[in-house]
Amino acid sequence: MSESFIHLNEVRKVYRTRGEEFLAVSDVTMDIDVGELVSLVGPSGCGKTTVLKILAGLHPHDGGTVRIGAGEHDFDPSRDVGMVFQASLLLKWRRIIDNVLLPAELLGLPKKESLDRARDLLHMVGLDGFEDKYPYELSGGMQQRAAIARSLVHDPKLILMDEPFGALDALTREKMNLELLRIWSESKKTIIFVTHSIPEAVLLGSRCAVLTAGPARMADHFTIDLPYPRNLDMKTHERFGVYTRRIYKLLEME
Amino acid sequence: MKQKTDYLRRTLPAVAVHAAVVLAWYLWVELGDVPQYVMPSPLDTVMSIFEEYNWLHNTLVTAGEVFFGYLLAVVVGVGMALAFSWWRMLSDTFMPLVVSLNMIPKVALGPLFIVWFSYGFFPNVIIAFSICFLPILLTTARGMSEVEPELIDLVRALRGTKWQIFTKIQLPGSLPYIFSGMKVAVVLAVAGAIVGEFIASEEGLGYLMLQVQVTLDTAAMFMAVLLITLVGVALYGLVLLLERIFVVGDSRLEAGA
Numbered sequence: 001m002s003e004s005f006i007h008l009n010e011v012r013k014v015y016r017t018r019g020e021e022f023l024a025v026s027d028v029t030m031d032i033d034v035g036e037l038v039s040l041v042g043p044s045g046c047g048k049t050t051v052l053k054i055l056a057g058l059h060p061h062d063g064g065t066v067r068i069g070a071g072e073h074d075f076d077p078s079r080d081v082g083m084v085f086q087a088s089l090l091l092k093w094r095r096i097i098d099n100v101l102l103p104a105e106l107l108g109l110p111k112k113e114s115l116d117r118a119r120d121l122l123h124m125v126g127l128d129g130f131e132d133k134y135p136y137e138l139s140g141g142m143q144q145r146a147a148i149a150r151s152l153v154h155d156p157k158l159i160l161m162d163e164p165f166g167a168l169d170a171l172t173r174e175k176m177n178l179e180l181l182r183i184w185s186e187s188k189k190t191i192i193f194v195t196h197s198i199p200e201a202v203l204l205g206s207r208c209a210v211l212t213a214g215p216a217r218m219a220d221h222f223t224i225d226l227p228y229p230r231n232l233d234m235k236t237h238e239r240f241g242v243y244t245r246r247i248y249k250l251l252e253m254e
Numbered sequence: 255m256k257q258k259t260d261y262l263r264r265t266l267p268a269v270a271v272h273a274a275v276v277l278a279w280y281l282w283v284e285l286g287d288v289p290q291y292v293m294p295s296p297l298d299t300v301m302s303i304f305e306e307y308n309w310l311h312n313t314l315v316t317a318g319e320v321f322f323g324y325l326l327a328v329v330v331g332v333g334m335a336l337a338f339s340w341w342r343m344l345s346d347t348f349m350p351l352v353v354s355l356n357m358i359p360k361v362a363l364g365p366l367f368i369v370w371f372s373y374g375f376f377p378n379v380i381i382a383f384s385i386c387f388l389p390i391l392l393t394t395a396r397g398m399s400e401v402e403p404e405l406i407d408l409v410r411a412l413r414g415t416k417w418q419i420f421t422k423i424q425l426p427g428s429l430p431y432i433f434s435g436m437k438v439a440v441v442l443a444v445a446g447a448i449v450g451e452f453i454a455s456e457e458g459l460g461y462l463m464l465q466v467q468v469t470l471d472t473a474a475m476f477m478a479v480l481l482i483t484l485v486g487v488a489l490y491g492l493v494l495l496l497e498r499i500f501v502v503g504d505s506r507l508e509a510g511a
């Protein structure tokens with residue numbers, strides 16, 4: 001078996017604020033292959049965002065191993081990360097197209113190519129014709145699509161999503177789930193997707209990692225063996241229920 | 255077409271109420287037989303522009319003091335707010351001081367400035383500056399602190415520099431705040447320049463007011479007040495214009511926000 005794209009082994013993270021130490025992540029171990037969509041579930045405050053920040057290189061970790069990139073899939077931490085958060089965080093004063101271009105600007109990528117790519121991405125996320133609108137002219141779901149396009153514009157190898165659909169209404173959220181599955185299959189990116197919703201985790205993930213509360217510890221880590229392309233009907237699938245129950249049980253919510 | 259009628263509907267009452275005030279003023283003076291040295295008529299006021307008071311020069315002097323004091327305040331206010339946002343230490347140390355200083359009625363410092371800087375154009379610029387830079391600093395600092403931390407994460411994940419964070423996110427993000435501070439500051443800058451001219455000066459509209467006060471040329475005093483107001487209005491208009499250009503409609507703040 002070849003080396004995995006992301007390798008986390010016994011990762012620890014201690015926050016130090018005003019002399020106090022707080023163990024946020026105690027032991028996270030997982031391997032992720034290129035092109036996987038890993039859903040990361042766990043109760044609030046268990047350290048999911050912290051894990052993403054470590055992967056993004058925003059926080060140093062205090063123990064264990066973090067390795068990203070292997071063999072032909074090399075990884076440049078300064079340009080291979082795309083991020084999407086719960087709030088779209090679009091810049092109010094920029095048109096949608098210029099919002100999408102932000103990462104390309106930060107990295108100093110060639111303008112012409114970036115612009116073409118940003119247009120293609122807006123097409124891919126279904127925002128044709130909205131290039132010149134301002135964020136306030138878009139609905140919440142559309143803003144989130146723009147944020148997804150922005151996370152892809154510099155062609156990063158790893159997309160980190162922190163509850164990207166957490167602020168959307170249930171209907172829009174399901175629609176965005178399907179959209180994300182399509183975008184993922186078209187872009188072939190490795191995605192780590194943090195969510196509070198267990199059905200969402202099962203519907204989306206090719207793999208699922210479950211963290212338990214404070215400090216974050218890897219409770220389970222398994223492949224979700226449901227066929228792609230997935231659709232909402234699968235939620236009634238027997239195996240779907242098996243997976244969700246497995247997660248509920250781990251989080252002691254049964 | 256609809257837009258035009260909307261515009262008319264909004265501006266017409268404003269124009270009407272101003273005209274009504276001028277008319278009431280006119281009628282009161284004419285019919286009430288008020289002596290001119292107490293209350294000149296609107297016409298007397300306008301006619302005073304033809305008297306030999308060097309109106310143009312004095313207006314330009316005041317406008318210059320206001321403008322340069324104001325410009326300096328914008329540059330220093332925004333610059334300091336930036337420094338505060340970059341160095342937490344600086345902000346923790348000096349922000350309380352700034353808040354205290356803001357409580358001083360700056361006009362009361364006028365005589366001191368005259369002692370320190372002598373009198374004339376430059377000290378008046380300084381007084382205008384000192385009176386209007388704190389609101390700009392405070393609103394800008396607030397705007398800069400209001401950047402979502404996750405947005406900073408997004409930039410830092412791509413190893414964006416502090417300078418990039420400033421130019422691409424902090425500065426444009428705080429523009430609505432900067433402009434709201436700048437709008438408040440306009441009136442203050444004008445007041446500062448006039449106070450300076452009142453205290454000690456040889457030119458400017460404030461100086462002129464004191465001169466004509468001696469001869470009880472009230473019409474000229476009215477004219478001076480009118481011109482001072484127009485200086486402020488012109489600057490305010492300029493600020494509004496810049497705001498229109500630089501701030502997307504949705505995110506404009508009311509003055510003082």
Ligand SMILES: Nc1ncnc2c1ncn2[C@@H]1O[C@H](COP(=O)(O)OP(=O)(O)OP(=O)(O)O)[C@@H](O)[C@H]1O
Nearest residue numbers: 015016017022024043044045046047048049050051
């Ligand atoms: N910068 C920080 N300094 C100190 N403690 C922190 C910091 N960031 C997070 N924590 C703490 O670490 C723990 C994990 O936080 P984290 O944000 O990773 O949780 P989370 O799983 O993302 O929660 P949620 O689902 O609510 O977003 C929390 O108890 C939090 O209080």
Ligand SMILES: [Mg+2]
Nearest residue numbers: 048049050162
């Ligand atoms: Mg979180």
